[in-house]
Ligand code: FES
């Protein structure tokens with residue numbers, strides 16, 4: 175860790191936690207503002223069932239921008255997803271310009287639609303568990319995402335989601 | 340017609356028999372159990388793909404109609420299926436979804452299926468090869484030779500899928516059962532070994548037939564923004580639904596214009612062996628499986644009904660085993676963008692059928708579900724649904740539009 179490693183680690187954590195708040199609020203554009211233009215995003219899971227390291231979703235910055243802009247044209251479950259995350263580890267590279275971070279992640283679905291909203295709205299379901307494996311760049315004391323792999327354990331995803339996790 | 344009063348609402352629709360069904364076929368617990376006995380225990384069910392147990396001694400476990408099943412690949416490379424039930428006192432022999440018997444288990448030796456409870460052991464052909472303290476307990480009254488596993492009909496076919504039939508004497512061979520509807524893509528999926536690259540599951544509260552219905556009708560493309568913009572052209576409306584014997588259906592192909600959807604590219608560059616680019620064939624197999632070859636990726640849905648209003652759907656995506664890393668990634672991306680758990684269409688389809696499940700639960704009023712669209716079998720014709728339910732009626736000896744009555748053929752045959 176570099177001399178200013180602690181400050182850098184704080185900057186990394188700050189960006190990760192802010193990203194969670196923005197994603198929780200479905201502020202996709204503002205989330206993407208925390209990401210570098212060359213940002214790469216994926217959702218992956220290991221399947222013991224088929225013995226294969228799977229990719230469930232992958233996209234770059236452009237693709238995420240068009241995809242999230244098109245969301246209003248799609249039919250979507252209205253139940254918001256809410257994240258609980260804890261940054262477990264931040265490793266700042268020697269030159270202090272990039273860092274990697276591992277964040278434990280739990281995503282709950284706060285039912286609005288459910289199956290019958292009369293019964294289900296207000297209830298929470300565990301939607302998925304996993305980790306954010308992030309790579310960030312550090313500039314002027316601020317951290318921006320270069321890559322995010324959402325490494326999930328959950329393979330029973332029921333209705334799934336249109337939204338980035 | 341303005342909104343209807345109760346009598347009007349409950350009246351039969353102005354359509355001939357065979358063009359609508361009564362929702363009790365989706366919700367009645369007795370009908371559900373009867374379907375497992377009369378249909379799921381009698382027909383060929385694809386349970387997994389052979390690439391999921393690619394090495395000798397690999398195994399995979401599954402369930403058909405409440406019965407636990409273990410699939411093994413023997414040292415002779417033959418894939419076999421057995422009830423995953425110990426003949427001693429009924430323990431489930433293998434508890435994991437997949438793995439290898441090459442390694443020994445705490446209770447038993449390598450290359451054996453071992454029941455952990457009292458350490459009985461079985462080989463890959465289902466022979467019982469070890470009973471702990473056999474002579475001491477059974478003297479000569481019961482021995483290994485009497486206690487083999489229950490073997491099941493099992494075949495690897497149609498692109499390397501593993502098919503199981505719980506009935507020792509099925510009405511048709513697998514080839515007679517599914518050969519015809521598979522003809523449209525058989526050359527492509529049998530040209531080279533395939534490999535599964537995608538697996539996820541949904542357990543949702545709806546009847547399995549409602550998922551099958553959604554897979555069998557394209558009228559619901561109105562729900563998919565993606566399909567409306569990439570699909571609704573003359574060629575799309577020229578797609579036909581074709582019914583086959585045994586209740587199976589094909590939807591014929593057309594060229595998809597992926598570049599009409601912002602952010603998507605044409606999929607011309609990668610297809611399946613012997614499969615023209617950007618084409619798309621669907622096979623809907625009775626009683627509830629779907630094979631969908633769309634350009635670069637093959638999707639397969641396998642349904643395990645769990646109750647009248649509950650089903651597990653296993654989603655698989657497949658490519659060609661010999662794929663380069665680049666081609667494989669392209670197939671995966673194409674698959675996921677529409678069909679993945681975070682893709683554009685699957686989420687919408689699943690919302691659709693759970694919405695149906697919610698209004699058709701057991702003890703709600705029976706509803707009349709319309710299957711009466713006629714468009715010369717073209718894409719939005721509901722012939723696929725009519726064809727399926729006629730077959731269902733025969734297997735169940737129940738009339739889909741009045742399931743407490745015996746089956747009788749519709750006035751106009753569904754074919
Ligand atoms: S139940 Fe399997 S060995 Fe006893």
Ligand SMILES: [Fe+2]
Nearest residue numbers: 559563684688
């Ligand atoms: Fe659909």
